[in-house]
Amino acid sequence: MTSFLRSDRSQAVAIWLLVVAAFVLAMIVVGGATRLTDSGLSITEWRPVTGAIPPLSDADWAREFAEYRQIPQYQQVNQGMSLAAFKTIYWWEWSHRLLGRVVGLVFFIPFVVFAIRRQIPSRLYVRLGVIFLLGGLQGAIGWWMVASGLSERVSVAPERLMVHLGLAFALLGALVWTALDAWAGWARQTLPSPWGRGALLLTGLIFVQILLGALVAGNDAGLVYNDFPLFAGRLWPDDYLGAGLWGTLAHSQGAVQAHHRIFAYVLTVVAVVMGWRAWRSSYLAPDSRLLAAGVAAAVVLQALLGVATLMARVPISLGIAHQLLAALTLGLSVAFAWRVRRI
Template sequence: MISFLSSDRSKPVAIWLFVVAAMVLAMVIVGGATRLTDSGLSITEWKPVTGALPPLSEADWQAEFDLYKQIPQYSQLNAGMTMAEFQTIYWWEWSHRLLGRLVGLVFFVPFAWFAIRRQLPRRLFLRLGGIFLLGGLQGAVGWWMVASGLTHRVSVAPERLMVHLGLAFALLGLVMWTAFDAWAGTARQTLPSPWGRRAAALLGLIYLQVLLGALVAGNDAGLIYNDWPLMNGALIPDDYLGANLWATLAHSQGAVQFNHRIVAYLLTGAALAMGFFAWRSTYLARESKLLAVAVAAAVGLQAILGVVTLVMRAPVGLSIAHQLAAALVLMLAVAFAWRVRRV
């Protein structure tokens, strides 16, 4: 029988969850680097347990290399690759998967420990269980994504990359929100104001932009239309329309980049307006005002970084920084949305 903490708050639980959030953030960054270095297809089998060990002998390495040689990415893009080159991309993917396993352990073991020692607030138990299940689902989604690039493609399907990255950002936000709840306990009062809805809408817009960014990454759309603010001299790219609606929204390089740009303009305007009106509000607490301004500043800087990354044709360093900044924007927006609902 599970025992619970009599209090509705626990700072040790909150600190543990902040550590988990930091590890999820690291997963996002390592995952981005894995994609940008075209390393994600280097491990062609899903071995949740035994895959934690890397190849330990020359024969093991050769066996892994032989499996990689059977997929289209090798024959069409990397034919003639040396063993040393293969090991470089292999280590990126192996590190990404190992970090995922570590995140699972760092979540589950303290979760069980806190429950046994009655240090787990009752109201957070089901939510934490849901987060654990979502984390397990993320591992399955990651393999589902990789599998899309092992037969008829040289890279993973953009829509599956979008699901994988979207779930990672959702987990990051859920863990952060739960950590705040564990630290502060139940709110003494829920604010009956429009600020909660506004903050939630801004958070939703940020999340949409993350998903659109994943489609840009999955389609390598950052490598074309590298002028700004126009796209090859036009407002709307000539190749915007695909064969059908799904082909347009998910697979047209022109469409996914255009959509990402338009939502970026909308998001930047909304965040700046939110920060301005929040700062002038006589209703919000100072902490909420500062968080609103921080979100606005982070979104503005992210927009600038996005433009620079685009015109530089998405170099690895800038692309990783852009993905990191997106995660930081989301974390600030979660903090703001959480704070404005409390007094």
């Protein structure tokens, strides 16, 4: 029995995965600050290894600044920017990329150590391998996103930002779920109830809302229609339609903000109803009821914070707080979905 338990669970592995999740959360926050300060295009090359070393001399800074002055963002938006101002946005983007490298090391090095010591539950190897591959892919997707703003645009393509941010949140959710599995061990019995499906549905809705929020961010749509609940005094944005279906869904400021708002109403109702039903349920364990109530409260708070952020025209502090709370809400929802599926 002892050898079975050793191969079935590992609290050390669980703590390691939660630490990695915390680093991913930090990267989401720094990435949000990088976007809000318009810093994401300040580094115009992708150097996975040598890029970890920042400019160390005046000549290095002059070269980096010269490369930035060749792209449309400088020529059309930041014409005349000083070197000191460039260094500010450069450090944001460099810090974001460096943190991505650190996340990779924080995952890979302990993974090798735990694997050598045979502390990783065997059933988690495939899942951890997928997480590692997706983490590596995230770096390539980040450059794919940045590349979209280096030739014809003054910012990155909104749909590429959505993919980049969506993968970060997916990795965060996968790490939390896997950490809980490593801590608790294999589920000897799974609850055959609609709560498991409902909790997964709620988590999926939260994730979709995050993707819609990424489109809002990518289109700077928080800078328009800053009244609430109307759109410049109207029930619907005047500029809703874009150039075709994709232009409307992904590139119309009015459309992406309207979709984010409407989905927020739906998500809030679903979360509150599910939280209320779970709280009153005698079928669920007390910790499951607490998690459901926590998710409902987080969704309501996030909706209120979203309104405040919109009406304040997205100051950096509120924008970062909104993204941070989105990550915490998703983490709570993943924990709820994991818990209600187990006895």
